[in-house]
Amino acid sequence: MLLKHIHQRARRVIRAVQEAIHRPRPVAMRLLRRSPYLGPILVRSWHRRRFEQRMQRPLRLSPPIDLNDHLVHRIIYDRDPRLKVLCDKIAVRDLIRERLGDAFVVPLLGVWSDPRDIAWRSLPDRFVLKPNHSSGPVALIRNAGDRDTQALTAKATEWLRHDFFDSSLEWGYRGLPRRITAEPLLLGPDGGEVNEAVALTFGGKVAAIRIFIGGKDNPDRSDNWFDRNSVRLPFYSLKYKLGDYVLDPAMTTRIIVAAEAVSAGFSHLRVDFYLTADGLKIGELTPYCGAGMIPWNRRGCDNVFGQFWDNPSRINEIDDLGALIEASD
Template identity: 35%
Template sequence: MSDTTHPAEPKSSPLRNVVRHAAQYVPALDAILRERHLRYRMRAALGYDPNLSQPATFNEKLGWRILHDRNPLLALTTDKINARGYVADRVGNDVLVPLLGIWSRAEDIEWEKLPNRFVLKGSHGWNMNLLVHDRTVLDIPTAVSQANGWLRRNHYETAGEWAYRDLTPRLLAEEMLLDADGGIPADLKFYVFHGRVRLLRVHIGRHGHHRANSYNERLEPWSVRQAHEPDPSYVLPPETQDALRLAERIGEEFDFARVDLYCVGGRVFFGEITHYDGNACSPFSPAGLDRVIGDYWTLPSSHRSASSTAIVPR
């Protein structure tokens, strides 16, 4: 999940529409327009002109990845269904949230066979989650319409993130995880660089009063801010160290991956793997931390030659 609101796009014009139409048939032009569009969004969100040919900050390196990195593992693990198999191969099935079903059409869901509480998701993007706390009062026609709307989305077209481009749109349902208070558990987002966690962002109350705390690799509080206010009363669960080790094993094949986990009932559960955190458009506070965190990330050795041109093969 990218966890960001994209900055407003420049107003369209007849000429711009013609160029966009032509770009559908000319890969080189498409690549140039996508880089231009990404630069515009990054500049508007971050407040600085990103250097995508010699990236140094975390967001610049994310921008480079969006434009150039075509590692097939990015696409494999971006798909929420395929990611389950990848994670099970690395750390075992015990971390997987129980799966209730997979569908290609919302009309095929047999709602009466699902438990009273569950979560319905789109496998091929972000912000496609329906939390069902009581199936008996669910408006099924509305849910079907919403889910079919997800299936028509392609996040590559809106965000330019390559790993989403060719994913098969599917729906999946998983059991709903609840914390000791009966609420949605905190989301522990581990930033794994070259197999090592360097930053943990814990999102609390995501479906209500959303707050976020940051911690360093030793799980000590770190004054890293992005978008949400911290919660000084929050205490990390005792399983966090186990979760950190699992995140490193799950993310060790990538130069960077954000691995999202949950700690519930003394166990650690897998959420998702994200490769384009914030779509390269999430500013840090203090701003200098963008560079500090970027220093943890060494891009693939091919990045110099790849970034020498805006023409990227599709």
């Protein structure tokens, strides 16, 4: 009881320090979070508080149980140096190339340390601009109207100003070299907007596949989840509309083969594919899916995928993933 009381008092003190410092002096807070002794305590406290506020349930780390618990546990404690390779959108290309070959790597049109050096005239009419060291920021240039080089340079300069660790507190991003990359804006097999596939893997085994219809900036973007047999699953993320996509079994097989080859040796990875006119391309390998706050509409998703993290061999034993998730709600 005494230890529990001391721990609770310590957490209250840390929370008070955070609140006192963070608002008026964010620079000081960033420095404290990077300090070797107080930093890990502040980072743990921040992740726990954010998780419990957003997810409206306790965070369980000793041991982690659900998928979101496992993801936050990885964020706080896992220091596998490979995480930095996965988080760096330039370095990860070598891993993808080594395991699957060049055909799965999205081509690079250019890499720049200073946005003022971007060779705009060498870029095609359609391309994607994004930083290598963070998650989320992207500029999609579809036509001449999107090609405001002054505005894009200013946006890219802002991207490079920040170490993404200081906003995400995810160790894999800390201290990554900061670059701006340009890639072609990929097209789907019909020449239209490219769809995306996300494979959730555990221990190098695909547990489920998510298909996105519509681009990231499309207000009508929708998604569907499927099992390893292309059967649509009875759940969805609360972030997007439920779609009506039909996943071809041959495509499922191609996704599984590629995702399992590239994720081998990792307890969990989200493998992000583009379904392009030139076949499957891997956009990212994501170790911190949803920052550990995936908003499932069914409680059973979090629980079942957490079980797969602990025991990936179960994936091959499941005949009806949808029924298992419904039973776990």
